[in-house]
Amino acid sequence: MHDSLKLSRLKSDFKSCTRVLSAIGDETRQLILFTLIDAGCDGMRVGEITAQTHLSRPAVSHHLKILKNAGIVEVYKVTTMNYYYLDPSSKLMDLKKLIAGLEDLLIVSQ
Template sequence: MANYQESEVALAKSATLINIFSEKIRRQIIIALGNSDDGLNVTDITAMVNISRPAVSHHLRLMREAGVIDMRSNGVEHIYFLTLRDPLKQLQATFDTLAADTLTAGGK
């Protein structure tokens, strides 16, 4: 018998990450940071995604809280960079739980 409660817990735990990856601007920021060797500042990111600086800052805050990016200071400038290892492990664990429940329930 499948343990759907485990799936619910896993999905709830990953809901924030799923939301981060589902939003177009945040995906654009992730791709921009992924293509950057040393990270990007808010000015660079704002130019790349073509939205206001406060909107970029809002997205960056959400992404930092979710653990998808981090920041280092370079004087008064903040440089943002990807930190995807743990978030991707969490998503993989969620998908593994869902797959196990589906297989246990006889799903395809």
């Protein structure tokens, strides 16, 4: 593939990952993600995340909203309860594509 086309695709891939990169760049959100990973497929309620992370309920809700808007976390409802979980088909998969593009560019340029 021509280098300018590779660079153009890489730039596009990078732009599509901007929201995800911003969301996972925050240490508090990383802590919440680690907690959700430990929870597995069942997900967790805000109160459970609060108890495990020692963050305030409003802080957890704020960061979950950012993670949800970035396409990393999803929520399902059981009656009035919301369960948050790491979406396995989330926008995090776009990072894989970005890294593959970076690797390809770096290997070719060596």
